[in-house]
Amino acid sequence: MDHMKIHLGVSVVMIALFMITLPMLSLGQTSRFRHKIDKSEILLQFQKQLFKPLNSKLEEFQQAFEEDYQAEDYVFDAFEAFKKADSAYEPVLQNWVKQFPASYAPYVARAEYCCACALQARGNKRAIEKDQNEYKEMERYYSLALLDIDQALKLNVGIDVCYALKVEIGMALEKEELITNALIEASKYHPYGYRVRLKYLQTLTPRNGGSYEKMDGFIVSCTKFAVYNPKLKELSAAIPADRGSALSYLGKYDQAVKMYTEALKYSNHHSYYADRGDAYAKWQDYKHALEDYDRALELSPNDPEYLRSKAQALSNQKRFIEVQKMKGQSRQADTDDDWSLKKPSKDENVQAIGHYQKGDDFRRSGQFEQAISEYTEAIRFLPDEYILYLYRGRCYFQMKNDEAALQDFLHVIERKRDNIESYIKITFIYANRGMYDDALNSITSAITLKPDDGEAYYYRGQVYEKKGMNIEAVQDIRQACELGYQKACREYKINK
Numbered sequence: 001m002d003h004m005k006i007h008l009g010v011s012v013v014m015i016a017l018f019m020i021t022l023p024m025l026s027l028g029q030t031s032r033f034r035h036k037i038d039k040s041e042i043l044l045q046f047q048k049q050l051f052k053p054l055n056s057k058l059e060e061f062q063q064a065f066e067e068d069y070q071a072e073d074y075v076f077d078a079f080e081a082f083k084k085a086d087s088a089y090e091p092v093l094q095n096w097v098k099q100f101p102a103s104y105a106p107y108v109a110r111a112e113y114c115c116a117c118a119l120q121a122r123g124n125k126r127a128i129e130k131d132q133n134e135y136k137e138m139e140r141y142y143s144l145a146l147l148d149i150d151q152a153l154k155l156n157v158g159i160d161v162c163y164a165l166k167v168e169i170g171m172a173l174e175k176e177e178l179i180t181n182a183l184i185e186a187s188k189y190h191p192y193g194y195r196v197r198l199k200y201l202q203t204l205t206p207r208n209g210g211s212y213e214k215m216d217g218f219i220v221s222c223t224k225f226a227v228y229n230p231k232l233k234e235l236s237a238a239i240p241a242d243r244g245s246a247l248s249y250l251g252k253y254d255q256a257v258k259m260y261t262e263a264l265k266y267s268n269h270h271s272y273y274a275d276r277g278d279a280y281a282k283w284q285d286y287k288h289a290l291e292d293y294d295r296a297l298e299l300s301p302n303d304p305e306y307l308r309s310k311a312q313a314l315s316n317q318k319r320f321i322e323v324q325k326m327k328g329q330s331r332q333a334d335t336d337d338d339w340s341l342k343k344p345s346k347d348e349n350v351q352a353i354g355h356y357q358k359g360d361d362f363r364r365s366g367q368f369e370q371a372i373s374e375y376t377e378a379i380r381f382l383p384d385e386y387i388l389y390l391y392r393g394r395c396y397f398q399m400k401n402d403e404a405a406l407q408d409f410l411h412v413i414e415r416k417r418d419n420i421e422s423y424i425k426i427t428f429i430y431a432n433r434g435m436y437d438d439a440l441n442s443i444t445s446a447i448t449l450k451p452d453d454g455e456a457y458y459y460r461g462q463v464y465e466k467k468g469m470n471i472e473a474v475q476d477i478r479q480a481c482e483l484g485y486q487k488a489c490r491e492y493k494i495n496k
Contacts, residue, residue: 039081040302085120107152114145192229207434234267253283270299286317352381368395386415454485
């Protein structure tokens with residue numbers, strides 16, 4: 001139980017950065033670069049393999065940043081166009097590198113692609129069931145990315161996109177030295193750079209073993225240099241943005257909106273508008289969601305992700321309006337008996353059972369999307385039947401849709417408080433997000449309800465391990481073994 005955790009020495013890093021920046025206080029810059037990055041235009045040139053003008057465009061963005069800190073977001077946004085795990089990209093990237101081996105642009109683009117593939121390979125693995133074998137493909141892609149990053153830096157040592165990718169990779173592989181060195185190296189060439197520091201802040205979030213206190217300390221140490229780069233003030237958006245992300249995972253979308261609104265007080269970056277738009281959309285406030293997506297698209301024209309989000313919100317809004325009309329018609333037809341409170345008729349019961357049985361068939365055959373559709377139809381007829389939420393939650397869980405699964409398992413507990421499986425699944429989801437206190441609350445509730453459940457003790461031990469509470473972890477795993485949970489017995493012997 002000695003999994004490595006990232007607890008970076010923030011004070012040590014800041015001393016090093018201070019020593020780097022101290023003699024360079026004459027580098028204040030004023031903004032002259034006012035382009036907006038059209039990712040669709042970049043991808044169109046890429047797909048048509050117009051590599052020469054594409055190189056010129058990307059190198060122009062990098063050159064602008066080297067002359068002016070205010071152009072930093074543009075070079076990052078431009079290269080992020082390639083951060084997509086699309087297999088069609090690979091042969092085009094290989095051809096680009098082959099044709100222009102002396103340009104750093106194709107290497108950086110391919111590194112972005114490899115990082116996206118690494119994230120896809122890792123998937124949404126359950127942190128408390130981490131198995132190193134599941135990470136081999138992720139590690140392979142990150143190794144390829146690092147090769148391209150190193151080659152790009154040989155051609156131009158001042159590419160902060162590369163240092164930010166190194167921080168990202170170091171965080172995923174739990175390599176503290178890679179993270180720290182990347183931050184220090186980036187600061188040699190751009191002592192008042194913003195985006196590498198923003199990426200570094202992600203390593204200090206609570207879900208990565210840090211805290212908001214550590215994040216705030218790092219932000220304060222950086223913003224003292226805002227006179228040389230005003231964008232450093234925007235680092236203050238990182239804490240409310242992270243809180244917003246955590247609240248969205250919990251399904252607390254109204255509170256998430258408040259946190260993203262707080263983040264936007266510090267930074268006008270398009271990603272914060274898009275994130276708030278996502279929270280509004282999940283809250284079914286499509287009017288404000290669409291306004292935020294439009295604002296994000298003004299700042300990042302034709303961004304493929306934002307266009308997809310806006311299209312989905314428009315589709316959901318249309319469906320939502322249709323449902324509301326149907327509800328209104330139903331109420332008007334029977335004003336004395338609210339449709340939502342009607343007990344199912346015999347015919348409705350028959351239909352619900354039919355959908356339930358079809359859902360079971362699909363679930364057993366691994367056709368989870370079809371199963372979800374059938375269980376949803378059954379819930380429409382029997383909205384208080386916990387078993388339907390349980391089985392639909394299992395399907396969402398298998399599809400790595402943790403957010404939907406969490407909501408279904410919470411519905412199960414509301415209807416059947418002693419359903420241990422739901423508590424365990426909720427524990428998985430919270431632990432996977434680094435929300436270990438919430439995970440502990442969930443699994444402890446299960447143990448309280450069923451104190452002789454060895455599996456529950458085992459998973460609580462796993463959560464304790466993630467929190468670094470090894471004594472409590474060993475005690476729970478031993479208890480799970482004594483209660484007959486064989487997986488715990490095997491692990492206890494391994495770690496004894």
